[in-house]
Amino acid sequence: MKALVKEKAEPGLWLADVPEPETGPGEVLIQVERTGICGTDLHIRAWDGWAQQAVSAPLVVGHEFTGEVVETGRDVTGIKPGDRVSGEGHLVCGTCRNCLAGRRHLCRATVGLGVGRDGAFAQYVALPAENVWVHRTPVDPDIAAIFDPFGNAVHTALSFPLVGEDVLITGAGPIGLMAVAVARHAGARNVVVTDVSEERLELARTVGASLALNVSGASIADGQRALGLREGFDVGLEMSGNPVALRDMLANMTHGGKIAMLGLPAEEFAVDWARIVTSMITLKGIYGREMFETWYAMSVLLEGGLDLAPVITGRYGYRDHEAAFADAARGRGGKVILDWTA
Structure with missing residues (x-):
């Protein structure tokens, strides 16, 4: 089969012929239809410091996907050939304290699909059945391919009640854009x-922002004044990993405000801890998706009319992966999709 592979410990990805994955007794074999390019994939392609520590070549990359089940292992129930599915890319141990308590998103032994084991940028991918999400209602394949990052947005945005609240989102990348749509749909003011x-x-x-602010020429305080906000934002969603963004967010939160942080900083940085303490601001780190409560919420949001179509701004056949990755690396659009059926 064809797959995008990190063949060597150097920048680049290579379209190569690799063996089809074998399916174990508790696994599902999926014929991949669409995949989404993630920031993680860009790091692996660039072979930066993080990738050099996290990835061992050769490796089939990619973790955002949708496809059709073509084979199930002998121990698999509830999933059958022909099912349309997406996959949870965090593979957990199932035996640690958090896994046994149903908090699988907190497993300390998590292995990432397309990072710690062969991934989904291929014509076929094998995945443990417990990581497969079956789409019981019709979902556009492009949207189904981005359930993984959509889950990041939903997990972050729904960490705190949003109805009637004033929400600040720092970072309008693909996940930030999806968080805008979720917050608006969930009733933010x-x-x-x-x-x-x-x-x-x-x-x-x-996708529904009340105000989209270019902070190269205006401040968050300017945005507050434009909207007539007097006490600051109730909820903050930090999606950028930028130190300045978090500092500015903290400076514009109301007392008792709540911040969910998904953006991953490249290095340590200082914040005004005195303000956090005296304003009683809550900071909550977010990683991945709650398995599978977030996935249920995603499906329900789409059934309720949430429209993510504008977030997808690039579509390419898998053979045009170089152009697709260049598009994603520009950092000016939304999600970029690879079609593995073309």
Whole structure:
């Protein structure tokens, strides 16, 4: 089969012929239809410091996907050939304290699909049945391919109650854009998103932002004044990993405000801890998705009319992966999809 492979410990990805994955007794074999390019994939392609520590070549990369089940292991129940599925890319041990308590997203032994084991940028992928999400209602394949990052957005956005709240989102990348749509759909009063890319800010307006603010020329305080907010934001969703973004968010939160942080900083940085303490601000780190409560919430949100179509701005056949990765690396659009049926 064809697959995108990190063949060597150097920058690049290579389209190569590799053996089809074998299916164990508790696994499912999936014929891949669409995949989404993630920031993690860009890091692996660039072979930066993180990738050099996290990845061992050769490796089939990719973890955002959808496809059709073609084979199930002998111990698999509830999933059958022909089912349309997506996959949870965090593979957990199942035996640690958190796994046994149903908190699998907190497993300390998590292995990442396409990072710690062969992934989904291929014509076929094998996955443990417990990591397979069956789409019981019709979902557009492009949307089904991005359930993994959509789950990041839902997990982050729904960490705190949003009805009637004023929400600040720092970072209008693909997950930030999806969080805008979720916050608006969930009943937030105002949803303000910040970035330095006008293209991404325009996408944020399309998916429902009350105000899309280019912080290269305006401040979050300016945004507050424009909306008539007097006490600051109730909920913050930090999606950028940018130190300045978090500091500015903290400076514009109301007393008792709550911040969910998904953005991953490249290095340590200082924040105003005195403000956090005296304003009684809650900081909550977010990683991945709650398995599988977040997945249920995603499906329900889509059934309820949430529209993510504007977030997808690039579609390519898998043979055009170089152009697709270049598009994603520009950092000015939304999600980029690879079609493995073309």
